[in-house]
Amino acid sequence: MSKRDDLVEAATDYALAHGLIGLSLRPLAAQLGTSDRMLIYHFGSKDELVSAVLEASNTRSMAYIDAMEPAGSLRQAVLDLWATYTEHEQVQRCQRMYVEAAALGLLGREPYASSIRASNTLWIETLSAYLQRSGVSAGRAEGVANLIDATFNGVFLDRPLDDEAESRQIIEDLAAALGG
């Protein structure tokens, strides 16, 4: 593994822990045992570092979905997905960072907008594939994946507000509405 790849993984850990908004090179570099100077040397600019981190984070979280056992119904699939989101701290953090990146890209600011675009495409494909493995028809899977993704992200957005029970209730309402 190249030095650059090592740095990406370590930087991703740091960003997942400390947040993407307000991320700055010097504290990051200090934690990584290097200097801002070297980060710029390896990545060319902060923007390219951020792009690499977002891609790495997305790859990590998709692996968790790909590893899931298929569910027996759409309703159960929604609940299982939520369980994956909440039970793995890693997935939660990746999702949180996605939300931060999306907020940063809301006005079209780069590299966030482009990174979000790329991540979202892959993410919907991943969700859709899981739904199809769980018996959802190919024609319906992508639409349902989009709805689930939007709702999950919306719940995550208000994460600091509500206790887990309230979030859980929203997801169950969605599962019931979808799965009949």
Place this chain on the structure above:
Amino acid sequence: MSKRDDLVEAATDYALAHGLIGLSLRPLAAQLGTSDRMLIYHFGSKDELVSAVLEASNTRSMAYIDAMEPAGSLRQAVLDLWATYTEHEQVQRCQRMYVEAAALGLLGREPYASSIRASNTLWIETLSAYLQRSGVSAGRAEGVANLIDATFNGVFLDRPLDDEAESRQIIEDLAAALGG
């Protein structure tokens, strides 16, 4: 109206146009025809200014919901709410700023976390009241309001990505799933 109130409204306009993340006092003050010095004088700190702006933004967007005509069914209520979100640029911008504030508050950072907490409580009440006006039972309204709010926010989060048609499709799927 006091000088401070004038400043809050003008600052809210500015923040809605330029975004909340990365908002800084000097450009804001320049647009308002004053100085960072005076903003600090009137508000005490940037954090208090931000709190006031978020409150003002929330008040504005709630007024649009309160002004809506009741819908004939839950399904139609969801579609009408989405129409209000998308047709009024003011509401869109307020929602966008809410998303930014929520992202900033994701790790508990103040004053964003507290502002989001306060805004969300009022917002759910507002949505819930509209749903009840539209015939949703009092017992069910708040839960549905939470689900709608989460999904709408999730769709807004990916705003730069998808064309309006795709967003619209997600909302229609939600409306169909909810309204039967």
Place this chain on the structure above:
DNA sequence: TTAGAAACGTAGCAAGTGCTACAGGAAGCC
């Protein structure tokens, strides 16, 4: 062995951040 490239440390720049110190003008009250 030696040339060249890759990797790295030190120091610094220009710009921007929230906020403050200090002074002065204006308005009202006795």
Place this chain on the structure above:
DNA sequence: GGCTTCCTGTAGCACTTGCTACGTTTCTAA
């Protein structure tokens, strides 16, 4: 007149930001 209180302009502080100039070490290939 004096005196206080609100308001405001000028200047600056201490700090952080991404990034760069410059020189040195380390490694590799001929």
